[in-house]
Amino acid sequence: MPEWIIVILRSLTLIALLFFMIKWLGTKQLSQLNIFETISGIVLGGIAAIHTIDPNTNFVYAAIGMIIWFIVPYGVEKIALKSKSFRDFTEGKSTVFIQDGKIMEDNLKKEGYSTDDLLEKLRDNNIFLASDVEFAVLEPSGSLSVLPKRENLPLTAKDLGINLSPKKEPQTVIMDGKVLLEPLANLSLNTNWLETELDKLNVAIENVFLGQADSDGQLFVDLFDDHIAVPAPTEMPLLLATMKKCQADLELFTLATENHESKEIYRRNSEKMQQAIDLIYPYLK
Amino acid sequence: MTVGSQVKGCYSSIKSVEASLEILANKVQDEQAKQVFEQVEQIISDVKQDLHYQVIELSKQEPQY
Numbered sequence: 395m396p397e398w399i400i401v402i403l404r405s406l407t408l409i410a411l412l413f414f415m416i417k418w419l420g421t422k423q424l425s426q427l428n429i430f431e432t433i434s435g436i437v438l439g440g441i442a443a444i445h446t447i448d449p450n451t452n453f454v455y456a457a458i459g460m461i462i463w464f465i466v467p468y469g470v471e472k473i474a475l476k477s478k479s480f481r482d483f484t485e486g487k488s489t490v491f492i493q494d495g496k497i498m499e500d501n502l503k504k505e506g507y508s509t510d511d512l513l514e515k516l517r518d519n520n521i522f523l524a525s526d527v528e529f530a531v532l533e534p535s536g537s538l539s540v541l542p543k544r545e546n547l548p549l550t551a552k553d554l555g556i557n558l559s560p561k562k563e564p565q566t567v568i569m570d571g572k573v574l575l576e577p578l579a580n581l582s583l584n585t586n587w588l589e590t591e592l593d594k595l596n597v598a599i600e601n602v603f604l605g606q607a608d609s610d611g612q613l614f615v616d617l618f619d620d621h622i623a624v625p626a627p628t629e630m631p632l633l634l635a636t637m638k639k640c641q642a643d644l645e646l647f648t649l650a651t652e653n654h655e656s657k658e659i660y661r662r663n664s665e666k667m668q669q670a671i672d673l674i675y676p677y678l679k
Numbered sequence: 680m681t682v683g684s685q686v687k688g689c690y691s692s693i694k695s696v697e698a699s700l701e702i703l704a705n706k707v708q709d710e711q712a713k714q715v716f717e718q719v720e721q722i723i724s725d726v727k728q729d730l731h732y733q734v735i736e737l738s739k740q741e742p743q744y
Contacts, residue, residue, distance in 0.1 A: 561709075
């Protein structure tokens with residue numbers, strides 16, 4: 395058998411072997427791998443590379459080597475999942491760099507980080523002043539996780555005490571002009587609903603490049619034809635505006651009427667409307 | 680525009696709001712949001728009844744309409 399055919403056969407076998415081994419070793423991202431996992435990955439690749447281009451080596455040795463380098467990291471990973479102390483040993487522990495806003499110089503030294511390295515890592519986290527940090531910890535993967543001081547954290551709705559309506563994930567219901575039935579069913583909607591909504595927007599389904607529906611049942615579309623302007627859903631803003639108008643009308647009637655009894659009824663109802671608007675405002679926004 | 684027709688206009692707006700709320704309450708996925716929509720719908724329904732009474736009262740006072 396000519397050597398080039400052997401190389402082709404070896405390459406294909408090794409590619410298949412490597413592919414499945416990497417798949418079974420897990421789908422962690424490269425940056426999340428610890429040192430041991432990274433090295434076993436490199437060794438697996440190295441063995442495959444050497445035995446691919448050198449037809450004189452013993453192919454069985456390649457298989458044995460690869461299987462050993464696969465089984466040991468695989469076993470280590472499985473045991474590490476079960477045992478915390480074993481995990482600390484193989485994956486390493488995190489090291490606290492900054493606690494209560496104070497830099498722990500001893501820990502920096504232990505991990506071999508210079509002040510410049512620490513500042514660089516902080517800048518990676520968009521922090522340019524070390525005193526802005528409340529707590530920072532070096533993860534086993536080598537990235538620095540930073541908790542800024544309370545006043546430097548981004549403002550959230552919780553901080554402002556704003557009441558927000560819960561939002562579920564939106565679903566993609568039209569892709570490349572074709573209806574996707576499963577996401578539609580997830581929102582407990584059907585094709586009739588979709589047709590009605592598209593009719594309201596006055597577009598044909600063939601012209602829709604992407605259509606997404608949110609959990610409130612509003613449809614957002616992007617068309618193939620970019621010259622056509624698609625109106626944004628108006629149902630909810632319109633409802634809120636109508637409610638506000640009614641409330642204002644009722645207030646107006648309260649002021650306008652002379653009849654004492656009617657005045658009382660209008661005033662009471664305008665208060666009720668205001669209460670309803672306050673309740674529903676976060677959901678219609 | 681007379682007061683009577685203004686109140687009637689407001690009454691019909693309220694009815695439309697009530698219907699929209701009912702549609703939304705049936706359409707929305709989140710249980711909490713559904714409850715809020717139903718609660719608000721109940722308030723609007725109360726307001727609607729009061730207004731309906733007012734519309735009748737006003738039409739009595741303005742017999743020409």
